[in-house]
Amino acid sequence: MSEVVTAEIQTTHIIDLARSGHRLDGRGIDEWRPVTVEPGYVKSADGSALVHVGATVVLCGVKLEIGKPFPDTPNAGVLTTNAELIALSSPTFEPGPPQPEAIELSRVVDRSIRAAETIDLTQLCVTPGEKCWTCFVDIHCLDHSGNLIDAAQLAALGALTHATMPAKRFGVGERDYPLDVKHFPIECTFVRLGDKIVVDPTFEEETAGQGRLTVATDEAGNVVAMQKGKIGAFSPGEVVETVERAFRHGDRLRNLVRGT
Amino acid sequence: MGSVGAKDVPELLNAEGRRIDGRRLDELRPISMKVGPLTRADGSAFVEWGENKVMAAVYGPREVHPRHLMQTSKAIVQCRYNMAAFSVDERKRPGQDRRSQEISKVITEAFESVIFTEEFPKTSIDIYIEVLQANAGTRCAGLVAASLALADAGIPMADLVASVAVGKVAGRIALDLKKEEDNFGEADMPLALVPQSGRLVLIQMEGHMSQDELRQSLDLGVKGCRDIYERMRQALRSRYDVAAGAAPSEAAA
């Protein structure tokens, strides 16, 4: 189903509201919607988390299997991230293989996890050059009400943080043990509405948005990944200011993911 | 299906007639149904059935994409059944495999038998079923969820469609097989019933059954479907905060 064109007056209205610091749902420019992270939602996965960001719902399942390491990294395990923007979750998604939006989302979430060294991939090595753990991070969008990137990344981190290595089942250990998560990157997405840059955009705000910026930060004060999307531009000063905001939100959201 | 010489075949039926999870032969697994959980879809439902977790959404009737599929005299029904990669023990590659495509087809045909498609020419009614966690009977759970989602979307149909699988376990006919029973039992038969007409719109079977066993299975399956049907009606009424009230015919006087 292709995108239905939104009325221009709606887009103009959203931008006008932002000009005076208001948003359609009454939030402030720097305010997130309510977020919940429910780990262990899916028992068939080795780790999972169901995340709600306002009305947006994303589910992530982590599965760990024994496989072969890549030839150029014989001492490391494999991490692979895949996001499905399924047609069930929005009238704007079509069934079929991942479209550019899904591919970008997969890669942006993957980048934050990898760059922050969330998992030490060498710890996933079993026998160098022969056997290693492959960690599959599968993200399933269930209800698209905006800001899928952040919701997906929270779900991925939530799933990893509460994952168990199925060592016994694969015969590489006596007992199962928790996946060792070393760092906790959190992504935070903003869109431009006129001269304001608002955090955690809803679907309508994304449609009206004139540029999107995602910033991933870790618990040690590092910026670990960034991605600019949509049609629009940001000044370097705006980028610096946005990164600062991303740290504040990241700290708060990190507690939510870890605390459960 | 059947014995493959596996070393750990569980005891599927004990001396007291209890199954591997303690149920009797004609007992359903615990089920909960929620109507309308999604905000973007025209209609939606979430079903937890035993350890199955299945979500369904309906969009439409809406313009057909791709256009060449359009039919001038009626709506087309496109149902897509899919399993999430993490829904099964061994991670499943994303994308539709042949099994999913076949299930999509039989479910589409089940609904085409009840939806009044001629009311919406040149449109498409799209049904999406996602299995988030699987433990046998996912196509039945999916069909039930989709049925509720269609009602939630206001799509005109002859009736809700209720579905359950019946099978043969340790030589006995059993209702609503779970994973181990499906893997190590002797037959599996998913069914879907339109209670208003008393007819079946989905019938699949695999395994070994005598004709008598088949008759027994159909009886048990239809009974199971009617049970599911009542729960579906309850779930729909709860959506609108209405206690189960008098049937319309009682209000006639």
Next chain:
Amino acid sequence: MGNGQGPRHRGRDRGARAPRSEPKVLVLPGDEIPDRGLQPGFGTYRVGRRLFASVMGYATWREPFVRIVPFAGRYVPKPHDVIVGVVQDVQKTFWLLDIDASRWAPLHVSGTPWEPAPGELEQYLRVGDAVLVAVENLDPTGKIGVTMQGEDLGKLSGGTLVSISPAKIPRVIGKGGSMIHTITRLTGTRVAVGQNGRIWVEGPADGIQRVRECLRIIEEEGQRSGLTERIEGFLEMTGPTDETGPRAPGPEPVDRNEPRRFDDEAPSSTDDPAPADRPTIPPNENNEGEGPWEA
């Protein structure tokens, strides 16, 4: 269900309006309904002599039809409905409008006050423009003909659009327009209510927000009693707006004495009063109604 021998599904009513006299009954698809000698209307179908519901909603028996008032479903166009559309595509001699129904509706040049040359339509209406149009005809192949020829129809400028379920529109308007009049009066806004569940709202920003909130309350709690009190309470609590703000140009409000345009067969209320207390829907001739415009 496509063959001639299957049960016939009734999709559309035709017929006079009359006061309602029966309480409503909740039905689900597949429920049998007594016809009480009335003809099958929307949301019902026959098998032999028996009548069944095909959608979830309230069954109503009002001469000459027994019909279902559905809880859900996309907007079903009826001739003379005034609706809000958004231009999706521009062709040589017509525009295609999204009207939140099961199909897009073509607006032909002949249905507008303009006379552009073929290929010049973009100068009058562009993709993304919002318009107020009326449903003219529905042909058997499902095509929805709309027109912009009409005193208060035309392009909508300024303001914004809010969507709610079409089933709730009668409650948004209220008896004789009372609900929408209360809302606009206490928020200082101007609205155009589309039968397709799309409402154009214009005025000061906080007024628009309060209208939005009222519509949300109606959508979520519309079937419960005491709705008018809830809305008035909310509006009084959040205070009248003292900003008037500039008014955007747009079609002029309709003459109040014009007959109402919205669906007369929809129930006027889903509150619970006993049948004897429930007011009847005034027939067209009384001229009590409001058009889609309210300010």
